[in-house]
Amino acid sequence: xxxxxxxVEATGLILDLVRGSDVQRLVVQGDxxxxxxxxxxxxxxxxxxxxxxxxxxxxxxxxxxxxxxxTAPLMGVFYQRPAPDQxxxxxVGQHVEAGEQVAIVEAMKMMNPVVAxxxxxxxxxxxxxxxxxxxxxxxMELGAVG
Amino acid sequence: MxxxxxxxxxxxxxxxxxxxxxxxxxxxxAYSSADRDSLAVELADRAVHIGPPPARRSYNxxxxxxxxxxxxxxDAVHPGYGFLSEEPLxxxxxxxxxxxxxxxxxxxxxxxxxxxxxxxxxxxxxxxxLPGSDGAVEGIAQAAEAADRIGYPLILKAVAGGxxxxxCVVRAPGELARMWEDTxxxxxxxxxxxxxxxERYVPRGRHIEVQILADSxxxxxxxxxxxxTVQRRHQKLAEETPAPSLPGDLRExxxxxxxxxxxxxxxxxxxxMEFLVSDDGEPYFLEMNTRLQVEHPVTEERxxxxxxxxxxxxxxxxxxPFRQREPDLDRHAIEVRINAEDVARxxxxxxxxxxxxxxxxxxxxxxxxxxxxxxxxxxxxDSLLAKIIxxxxxxxxxxxxxxxxxxxxxxxxxxxxxxxxxTLLADRDFRAGDYRLDIVDKLCTTERSTT
Numbered sequence: 001x002x003x004x005x006x007x008v009e010a011t012g013l014i015l016d017l018v019r020g021s022d023v024q025r026l027v028v029q030g031d032x033x034x035x036x037x038x039x040x041x042x043x044x045x046x047x048x049x050x051x052x053x054x055x056x057x058x059x060x061x062x063x064x065x066x067x068x069x070x071t072a073p074l075m076g077v078f079y080q081r082p083a084p085d086q087x088x089x090x091x092v093g094q095h096v097e098a099g100e101q102v103a104i105v106e107a108m109k110m111m112n113p114v115v116a117x118x119x120x121x122x123x124x125x126x127x128x129x130x131x132x133x134x135x136x137x138x139x140m141e142l143g144a145v146g
Numbered sequence: 147m148x149x150x151x152x153x154x155x156x157x158x159x160x161x162x163x164x165x166x167x168x169x170x171x172x173x174x175x176a177y178s179s180a181d182r183d184s185l186a187v188e189l190a191d192r193a194v195h196i197g198p199p200p201a202r203r204s205y206n207x208x209x210x211x212x213x214x215x216x217x218x219x220x221d222a223v224h225p226g227y228g229f230l231s232e233e234p235l236x237x238x239x240x241x242x243x244x245x246x247x248x249x250x251x252x253x254x255x256x257x258x259x260x261x262x263x264x265x266x267x268x269x270x271x272x273x274x275x276l277p278g279s280d281g282a283v284e285g286i287a288q289a290a291e292a293a294d295r296i297g298y299p300l301i302l303k304a305v306a307g308g309x310x311x312x313x314c315v316v317r318a319p320g321e322l323a324r325m326w327e328d329t330x331x332x333x334x335x336x337x338x339x340x341x342x343x344x345e346r347y348v349p350r351g352r353h354i355e356v357q358i359l360a361d362s363x364x365x366x367x368x369x370x371x372x373x374x375t376v377q378r379r380h381q382k383l384a385e386e387t388p389a390p391s392l393p394g395d396l397r398e399x400x401x402x403x404x405x406x407x408x409x410x411x412x413x414x415x416x417x418x419m420e421f422l423v424s425d426d427g428e429p430y431f432l433e434m435n436t437r438l439q440v441e442h443p444v445t446e447e448r449x450x451x452x453x454x455x456x457x458x459x460x461x462x463x464x465x466x467p468f469r470q471r472e473p474d475l476d477r478h479a480i481e482v483r484i485n486a487e488d489v490a491r492x493x494x495x496x497x498x499x500x501x502x503x504x505x506x507x508x509x510x511x512x513x514x515x516x517x518x519x520x521x522x523x524x525x526x527x528d529s530l531l532a533k534i535i536x537x538x539x540x541x542x543x544x545x546x547x548x549x550x551x552x553x554x555x556x557x558x559x560x561x562x563x564x565x566x567x568x569t570l571l572a573d574r575d576f577r578a579g580d581y582r583l584d585i586v587d588k589l590c591t592t593e594r595s596t597t
Contacts, residue, residue: 074197074203074210075194075196075197075207075209075210075213075214075217076209076213077213107209107210107213108209132213132216132217133217134194134195134196134214134217135179135195135196135197135198135204135210136179136195137195
């Protein structure tokens with residue numbers, strides 16, 4: 001649940017935590033909210049950018065609009081490719097349509113498609129190929145289009 | 147064994163995590179989305195989100211539990227009670243991937259899960275069973291034939307049934323055809339197996355069970371009996387050990403029958419042999435539960451033996467260090483189950499947020515619960531909220547301590563059956579230790595007519 005006041009408060013607390021530490025970058029994920037804190041060269045100039053994850057310009061999201069996490073539909077093994085000798089479904093920076101398959105979670109030889117609920121740009125893939133994932137574990141993040 | 151995964155929820159998940167902590171074993175709790183904020187998840191070293199609330203896709207889903215073990219690097223699984231605890235496929239699957247299943251072998255789970263095979267196995271080794279059809283009956287004609295031989299009242303039971311479900315009492319020949327169809331339909335729905343057998347029905351009986359511990363070296367001991375006669379629709383509400391006022395040598399006969407049965411089938415792990423005792427003091431084997439029981443704490447409190455710890459130690463190959471008759475059986479212990487049930491609304495299940503909670507304490511009181519203030523009781527699972535166990539040197543002391551504990555107990559925000567237990571504790575027959583399987587109906591009727 002996205003509660004703006006709680007998000008702002010949490011961001012403040014996170015900034016307090018990060019301040020004076022060696023942490024360069026911190027991502028906190030909750031229900032529908034992602035808070036990312038990334039430190040620039042100057043120690044005290046931490047920036048809180050709610051739900052924005054932008055390692056490259058192509059993945060810039062509209063400020064305040066949360067990045068969409070694509071989560072595991074069940075427990076199983078995460079695969080980025082339809083088969084070992086084939087290219088991955090998606091790569092970072094790629095645009096995906098709503099309903100497009102972006103990965104597989106295999107459980108007991110059943111290949112369960114992972115589908116993007118909304119259109120967006122792949123900002124990050126959180127899980128390595130062949131890793132076991134939990135139910136609803138965020139597998140990758142999609143930035144909003146535009 | 148380094149790390150144990152708990153494939154369960156609620157109070158029993160908390161109980162097993164505590165046993166891991168006591169033994170210095172790592173603990174992992176597998177949880178569904180409905181139990182994200184549960185006490186077990188908070189207390190365990192690690193928690194793995196295995197699926198959505200419906201048990202079919204979480205607590206009953208074998209692949210998810212196995213993947214959770216892989217992810218958390220668990221090398222053992224404790225199934226608790228309910229869910230997959232008596233599913234031989236799960237025990238087999240664990241063995242196949244090299245996980246230690248904390249429980250009996252798949253063979254024993256399957257044997258006792260089939261009520262007819264269990265009956266036959268017990269009869270073969272001399273454990274008394276109720277007169278019955280000795281096999282599933284095919285069709286109403288064969289059922290009527292068997293019924294004439296057994297006599298009325300009788301009980302129709304699903305071969306795959308258990309835990310009080312899939313049973314129906316037939317009081318007269320005229321009811322047989324309709325009950326036959328009803329029971330078959332229920333069995334088909336609940337167990338996907340509509341085979342039915344018949345047994346003599348024992349009115350005004352008592353339900354008494356014997357706790358067994360058996361290691362893989364052939365040592366089998368019993369830890370005394372438990373009286374589980376306080377039931378409503380085959381769901382136990384209160385249990386005590388020892389069973390009060392058993393006639394003659396019945397206690398010894400029950401305990402010997404339980405050890406004989408478990409020894410004969412070469413059972414290993416903790417287990418419970420359930421018996422029905424007729425009004426004239428004859429014991430009959432009902433079923434064996436091949437798992438930890440909800441009511442295990444009364445035995446623990448009476449004997450001082452930690453059953454969950456010993457299930458784990460037996461599973462990792464240790465031998466029992468105590469012999470028969472060594473456990474201290476001098477104390478008396480009683481348990482009541484606090485359920486999220488609205489007794490006034492025909493015991494309908496309730497949910498809600500626990501607003502104010504006061505758990506009892508003091509000498510002789512143990513509370514096994516997953517409740518905390520602010521906890522939201524989810525609507526998806528069984529209604530057990532807490533077990534209060536009172537122990538004393540005599541039954542009388544244990545009863546007084548239980549009455550004190552129930553006075554202290556408060557749980558606001560969720561409707562519970564605590565008042566039923568207060569009524570039970572005040573009942574003259576219960577206090578005298580003279581009660582039968584009709585006690586709950588009797589108490590509820592009395593209560594209604596006096597208000």
